[in-house]
Each structure stands twice: as C-alpha cells, then as structure tokens.
Amino acid sequence: DTIFEIGGQDSKFISLQDGVVVDFAMNEACAAGTGSFLExxxxxxxxxxxxxxxxxxxxxxxxxxLGERCTxxxxxxxxxxxxRGARKEDLVAGLAYSxxxxxxxxxxxDRRIGECIYFQGGTAYNDAVAAAFSQILEKEIIVPPCNGVMGALGVALLARERMQRTQAATGFRGWDLQKVDYTVVDFVCKGCSNECDVRQFTIEGEKTYWGDKCSDRYRKRAKVEKEPVIEDLIAVREDALVGSYERLLADVPADAPIVGLPRAMYTFDRLPFWSAFFAELGLRxxxxxxxxxxxxxxxxxxxxxxxCFPIRVAHGHVAWLADHGAERIFVPNQINEETxxxxxxxxxxxxGQTLPFVVRTAPRLRAHADRLLMPLVRFRLGKQGLLKDLREMAAELGASEARLSAAIDRAEQAQQDFRAILLAAGERALATLEERGEQGIVLVGRPYNMYDKGINMDIPRKLRKYYGVNxxxxxxxxxxxxxxxxVVPNMYWNYGRKILQAARLAGETRHLHLIYVTNFKCGPDSYIKHYVRExxxxxxxxxQFDEHQNDAGHMTRCEAYLDSKGFLRWWSDAALECGVS
Structure with a gap:
C-alpha cells in the first residue's frame, strides 16, 4: 500500500488503497535525498x-x-x-540515514505510511538505505526484483496497453539497438540571444532535438495526440498585458522623456497600471x-x-534599461496590494519591497542610482494613499497634483480592464471544461514565476503544447x-492568499488539479506551500525554479503528475473515469 522511490535525481512517494493511487508526492529541487548525492x-x-x-x-x-539539510x-x-577523525563506516552510515x-x-x-512498503529506484540497490528506512520506521522494507527499472517496466506495460487499445502501428525498433544507425551532434542555436545548447539525434534518418527552450524549429514533438479544448490563456494574458502597453505608446510623443519599466517582478501584474500612469504624465x-x-x-x-532568482533577473532588466537609453528607471518600493x-x-x-534599495547599492548599477524612481507604493490604501505616496515623484517629474490624480484614475481603469479580460477568458474556459467533461490544471504562484519564460523555462506553455493540458x-x-x-487565520502575504484561494477553488472542482510554481529561496512560499494541500x-x-536552465527534471515531474491524474493515458478506462474524453 506504500511505494518509496528514490532515483538519481528524483524522489517519489505513492500511497495506494485497494490498488488505486490515493496520494502522490515528488521532491522539489533539492538533491540531498537522492542517489546522486550518495554517489x-x-x-x-x-x-x-x-x-x-x-x-x-x-x-x-x-x-x-548528518541531519537532512541541504547538500x-x-x-x-x-x-x-x-x-575530527570520524570512522569511514560511521560516515557512510550517517549518509544512509540522512x-x-x-x-x-x-x-x-505527514502523509500516511502503510504497512506494506515497497522501496524502488536505483537507490534501493543500496541495502544501507533500505536498512535505515527500516530502523527509522520500525517496519519491514521490501525491495522488489528489478527495482531499478520499475519505471521502464511501467512504460512498457503502458505502451502495450495503448497499442492494444488503439491498434496503432508500433514504433518498436527491435532488441538489437546496437545495430540502429544513429548520430549525435551538439551545437549552439543562434536563433535568439538565449543561445541554447542543443543536441541533435539522427536515428535512421529521423532527427530529434533536445536542449532547446525557445525555438519552434527545434521543439520536441507533442507527446500526446490530445489537443486542449480551451484557448491559450497564457497567450491571452500576454496579449492583454503587453498589448495595452503597446497601444498607448501611439498616444505618447516619440520625443517624450523615457521611463524604463523592468519586465520583472510585479510588472507582470501591474504593467497596465504603470504604463498608463506614466503615459498620462507625459512620459514614454x-x-x-x-x-x-x-x-x-x-x-x-x-x-x-x-x-532569489527572480530578484537577480530583475537586476538584469534594470541594467538593460540603463544601457538602452532609459532616462529614468521605475523600481517602486511596493509594500502591498489591495484586498x-x-x-x-x-x-x-x-x-520585492526592498528591490529598489538593493538595486541602488549594487556595484554594477550604483552609477545609475540617480536615474531610479523608487517611490513608496501602498495599493492597499486606495487612491488617497497613492496620491500621498506618488506626490513627491510626480513633482520631480514636473506633474501637477491634478495631473497626478488623472494619471492614477487612468492607471486604475487600465488595470481593471486588464483583469476583466482575464476573468472573462477564465469564465469561458471553465464553462468549456464543464461542458466537455475535460480536466484542467490550475497554475498557482507569483506572476513572475508563472509568466516569465526566462525563469520558468516556458514550462506552462509546454504543458499545453506537449501534453494537451488545459x-x-x-x-x-x-x-x-x-x-x-x-486554513490560515491571518494570511498576510498578498499572493499567498490568492494561491490558497485558487487551491480551494481547484479542490472543490472535480475536474481541476493543481501545479504550484515557485522559486528556490522564496521565504513566503516556503511555508505557504504547506497550507496548499489543506x-x-x-x-x-x-x-521550484532557480538559475539552472535545464527543463528535464521539471518535465519528468510534470509527466509523473499528469499521468497520476489521468491526463496522459487518454486511451484507458482509468482516464475516462477521471473525466478525460
């Protein structure tokens, strides 16, 4: 009724009841609990x-x-x-326990651990780790035969099931793989400034690419035949977010003073507000x-x-604006949001609150400190609070009190229009899922983690493109x-509250499931995520994302989760029971 799985990079926990998976978990980004660390x-x-x-x-x-801390x-x-002279056998025993x-x-x-525990994955070959589990839990640990290739056996069974159900032609190349003609070529894609390291496999004349993160030319093929039934909401949001900014530029003189807006942090939510605000003040x-x-x-x-990584990326955006002609660069000391x-x-x-002060003192950016606009911003206080917070900056930019008031009004309207577009699209999407009996994945997290492709490796879009996920x-x-x-009597983090609200909505809707997108070193998320399950x-x-830009581990986690929810086995009875048609 319980499966422990520890591989070289990933760890999984599976709980079963009457042969049905009732709970599932994977490790995040830390390798401390995996076989690679032991090796x-x-x-x-x-x-x-x-x-x-x-x-x-x-x-x-x-x-x-040795505890159970970071590697x-x-x-x-x-x-x-x-x-200090510790004996080698005591050290390796300590590593097994860790x-x-x-x-x-x-x-x-705090998940339930049953009485029949199977331990699989490559790490299960290590008897010391199995013994450590047994000592800690005071339970028998069963290491099944072929424990290191259980995943491969599962894939083979799924492939057989699919072939039998769909009667599709097999792509099996036979057992003599050493006789298959293939070549491997590594190169750097020059399609954009990302310069991805790409590996090209040519197998019997067919080319496959790995390592690319952004170019359609080298994209992997979709892994399922299913197509999403709802519109691409991330594209809808991008168009609404950036489109509003691009449209208002037509109303601003080309020779107007330029104020730079870093495409980072809260700009992924507040771009309509601030672009309309500065345009009304006469800045471009x-x-x-x-x-x-x-x-x-x-x-x-x-x-x-x-x-955290998003703050580091924000520094890069400020540097880019400083190097590309922005006379002023807007990095607000944003304290809160409305609620x-x-x-x-x-x-x-x-x-996020202290970003302007950190940027101002960074040696690489210190020379541009006098170009920073860094007002205190408290959206929670409404228009009167914003008038007070932005008055000094407006005066510095030569704007009167009346013009400041008009700019705030225009900005608030732009923000409301933006959010209305999203809610209307969401309403259509939810209605379509209900009507079609399809499943969906609710993506929760901070806007910069969900929408900055340079941080999340475009995985939200890949879920849709490769796996047909709504x-x-x-x-x-x-x-x-x-x-x-x-759940939390006083959730004082703005995005923490929204994350929990979305989690509750998903939990109360049969065909919705949840993926939490966060970043390494996020203090608030480190404890908010413990309440999401509740x-x-x-x-x-x-x-969980950081500076490492290889998506393989994240995609593996996504595939395991999607499979557990019936997204990938679209041809099976189990998937149909989950609501997949």
Missing part, C-alpha cells in the same frame, strides 16, 4: 557506491548525525567529521525585453547578496471573496 559523497570518500558503501554502513556501530551543509558536515530522513521529512511529510514607457540568457547572466553578476479582506494584511514579499493560471479564476481563514484537499505538484 558524489562515496566518490569523495574513496569508496564504491556499489557494494562497498552498504557493507561499510551496515558494519557501523555509531553512525554520525552543501551536509558536505561541510562530512568534511568536519572527517577532520537520505532516509530527508525523504521522510521533505517528500512524505519603455518595457525591457523578455528575460533571456544575457539579461539573466547580467542580473546574476550584478547582485551582491544571495536573493477584499481589510482585516488581513496583503504584503508583497520582503525582497492550463488555467490563478488570475483567470473567480477567486475573489473565497475565505481561507480556516486548502485544496488533494495532492498537488510543486515546480
């Missing part, structure tokens, strides 16, 4: 991960306590114990381009502290007024 440590200790590691660990009488800290602890503790505390968490807004490799690397180089629950706070995250981001959903105070009442998938 790296074994190499550093000069022992073989095969056989010798387990033999030494099982002979230990006093395993060291960086555990590596330091291993070095510290070695310098894998087990990490898995139980970070993947399983200039939006930085989409995040590419150059902007990302520039931002990483510019930051001195160790903020329908006045008794609760609605704060922006600490890094993707519904949270700002398309009618979540206003949904009370989540029973709000949704069902398992969900978390995708």
């Amino acid at each position: 790296e440590q074994a190499e550093k200790l000069g022992i073989s991960i095969i056989g010798e590691f387990a033999e030494l660990a099982l002979s230990s009488q006093t395993p060291v306590r 960086v800290f555990m590596e330091r602890d291993v070095m510290s114990y070695m310098q 894998i087990a503790h990490n898995y139980l505390n970070r993947v399983v968490r 807004p200039m939006l930085s381009p989409e995040s590419d490799r150059g902007i990302r690397e520039s931002g990483v180089e510019a930051t001195v502290a160790e903020p 329908e629950f006045p008794r609760y706070n609605s704060h922006a995250c600490p890094w 993707v519904l981001p949270l700002d398309f959903l009618p979540i206003k007024g949904i009370d989540v105070s029973d 709000a949704a009442g069902r398992p969900f998938l978390t995708l």
Whole structure:
C-alpha cells in the first residue's frame, strides 16, 4: 500500500488503497535525498557506491548525525567529521540515514505510511538505505526484483496497453539497438540571444532535438495526440498585458522623456497600471525585453547578496534599461496590494519591497542610482494613499497634483480592464471544461514565476503544447471573496492568499488539479506551500525554479503528475473515469 522511490535525481512517494493511487508526492529541487548525492559523497570518500558503501554502513556501530539539510551543509558536515577523525563506516552510515530522513521529512511529510512498503529506484540497490528506512520506521522494507527499472517496466506495460487499445502501428525498433544507425551532434542555436545548447539525434534518418527552450524549429514533438479544448490563456494574458502597453505608446510623443519599466517582478501584474500612469504624465514607457540568457547572466553578476532568482533577473532588466537609453528607471518600493479582506494584511514579499534599495547599492548599477524612481507604493490604501505616496515623484517629474490624480484614475481603469479580460477568458474556459467533461490544471504562484519564460523555462506553455493540458493560471479564476481563514487565520502575504484561494477553488472542482510554481529561496512560499494541500484537499505538484536552465527534471515531474491524474493515458478506462474524453 506504500511505494518509496528514490532515483538519481528524483524522489517519489505513492500511497495506494485497494490498488488505486490515493496520494502522490515528488521532491522539489533539492538533491540531498537522492542517489546522486550518495554517489558524489562515496566518490569523495574513496569508496564504491556499489557494494562497498552498504557493507561499510551496515558494519557501523555509531553512525554520525548528518541531519537532512541541504547538500552543501551536509558536505561541510562530512568534511568536519572527517577532520575530527570520524570512522569511514560511521560516515557512510550517517549518509544512509540522512537520505532516509530527508525523504521522510521533505517528500512524505505527514502523509500516511502503510504497512506494506515497497522501496524502488536505483537507490534501493543500496541495502544501507533500505536498512535505515527500516530502523527509522520500525517496519519491514521490501525491495522488489528489478527495482531499478520499475519505471521502464511501467512504460512498457503502458505502451502495450495503448497499442492494444488503439491498434496503432508500433514504433518498436527491435532488441538489437546496437545495430540502429544513429548520430549525435551538439551545437549552439543562434536563433535568439538565449543561445541554447542543443543536441541533435539522427536515428535512421529521423532527427530529434533536445536542449532547446525557445525555438519552434527545434521543439520536441507533442507527446500526446490530445489537443486542449480551451484557448491559450497564457497567450491571452500576454496579449492583454503587453498589448495595452503597446497601444498607448501611439498616444505618447516619440520625443517624450523615457521611463524604463523592468519586465520583472510585479510588472507582470501591474504593467497596465504603470504604463498608463506614466503615459498620462507625459512620459514614454519603455518595457525591457523578455528575460533571456544575457539579461539573466547580467542580473546574476550584478547582485551582491544571495536573493532569489527572480530578484537577480530583475537586476538584469534594470541594467538593460540603463544601457538602452532609459532616462529614468521605475523600481517602486511596493509594500502591498489591495484586498477584499481589510482585516488581513496583503504584503508583497520582503525582497520585492526592498528591490529598489538593493538595486541602488549594487556595484554594477550604483552609477545609475540617480536615474531610479523608487517611490513608496501602498495599493492597499486606495487612491488617497497613492496620491500621498506618488506626490513627491510626480513633482520631480514636473506633474501637477491634478495631473497626478488623472494619471492614477487612468492607471486604475487600465488595470481593471486588464483583469476583466482575464476573468472573462477564465469564465469561458471553465464553462468549456464543464461542458466537455475535460480536466484542467490550475497554475498557482507569483506572476513572475508563472509568466516569465526566462525563469520558468516556458514550462506552462509546454504543458499545453506537449501534453494537451488545459492550463488555467490563478488570475483567470473567480477567486475573489473565497475565505481561507480556516486554513490560515491571518494570511498576510498578498499572493499567498490568492494561491490558497485558487487551491480551494481547484479542490472543490472535480475536474481541476493543481501545479504550484515557485522559486528556490522564496521565504513566503516556503511555508505557504504547506497550507496548499489543506486548502485544496488533494495532492498537488510543486515546480521550484532557480538559475539552472535545464527543463528535464521539471518535465519528468510534470509527466509523473499528469499521468497520476489521468491526463496522459487518454486511451484507458482509468482516464475516462477521471473525466478525460
């Protein structure tokens, strides 16, 4: 009734009841609880991960306590114990325990663990890890035959089932794969400034590409025949967000002073507001381009502290604007957002609030400090609060009080129009899913994580393109007024409240499932996500992004989650029971 699976990069937990999967979880970005970490440590200790590691660990009488922290800290602890003369067998036993503790505390968490536990994946070959689980849980751990290739066996069974159901022609090339004619060529795509490292496989004349993140030329083929039944809501949002900005440029003189708007952080939500605001003041807004490799690397180089990846990317956008003619660059000290629950706070995250001050002191950007516009902004206080907060900046730009008031009115109308477009599209999408009996994935997270392709590797779009998923981001959903105070009595983070509201809506709608998009080092999300399961009442998938730009691990997680929800086995009875037609 319980499956533990630990591979080289991923960890999974599966709970079954009467042969049906009732709960599922995967690890996020941390490799501390996976086989690759054990293999790296074994190499550093000069022992073989095969056989010798387990033999030494099982002979230990006093395993060291390494905990279940980040790999960086555990590596330091291993070095510290070695310098203090710890025995090698005690170190490797401690590593085996750390894998087990990490898995139980970070993947399983408070989920129910049954009495019949199967341990599979490549790490299950290590008897020391299986023994560590058994000691901690005081339960028998069963390592099945062929534990390292259970996933491959499952894929083979699914392939056979599909062939039998659809009567499609097989693509099986036979067992003698060494006789298959193939070539591999690595090259750098020059289609845009991302300069993706692409690998081209040519197998019997057919070319397949891996590694590309942005070009349709080298895209992988769709993995399912199903097509989404709702419109591309991410494209709808992009058109509404950027389209409003582009249309108002026609009303601003070409020689007007330029104010740069970094395409980062809250601009992914507030672009209609600020572009209309500055246009009304007589300035010409200039939006930085989409995040590419150059902007990302520039931002990483510019930051001195160790903020989250979106903050680093924001530095890159400020640098781009500074280098491309923006006379002023708008980086507000945004404290909060409006809320329908006045008794609760609605704060922006600490890094988002302090971004202008961090940017101003970054050595790479310090020379542009006098070009920054960094007013205090408190949307929660309404128009009167904005008049107070923006008065000093407006005066600096030569705008009167009356013009400031008119600019705020125009900006608020632009923001309302933008949000109305999203809600109308969301209403159409939900109605279509209900009418067609189709499933959908609700995407929750902060706008920069959900919509910045340079951060999320365009995975939200890939869900739609490769897997035919109906993707519904949270700002398309009618979540206003949904009370989540029973989950968290005082959810004072603005996006945290919206995430929980969307999770509750998804949990109460039979055909909706949940993917939480976040980023490594996000303080608020690190605890908000623990409440999402309670709000949704069902398992969900978390995708956590950082500077690493290889999407393979994330796509693997997506495929496993989508398969567990019946999205991928569209030909099976089980999928039909889940609402897939």
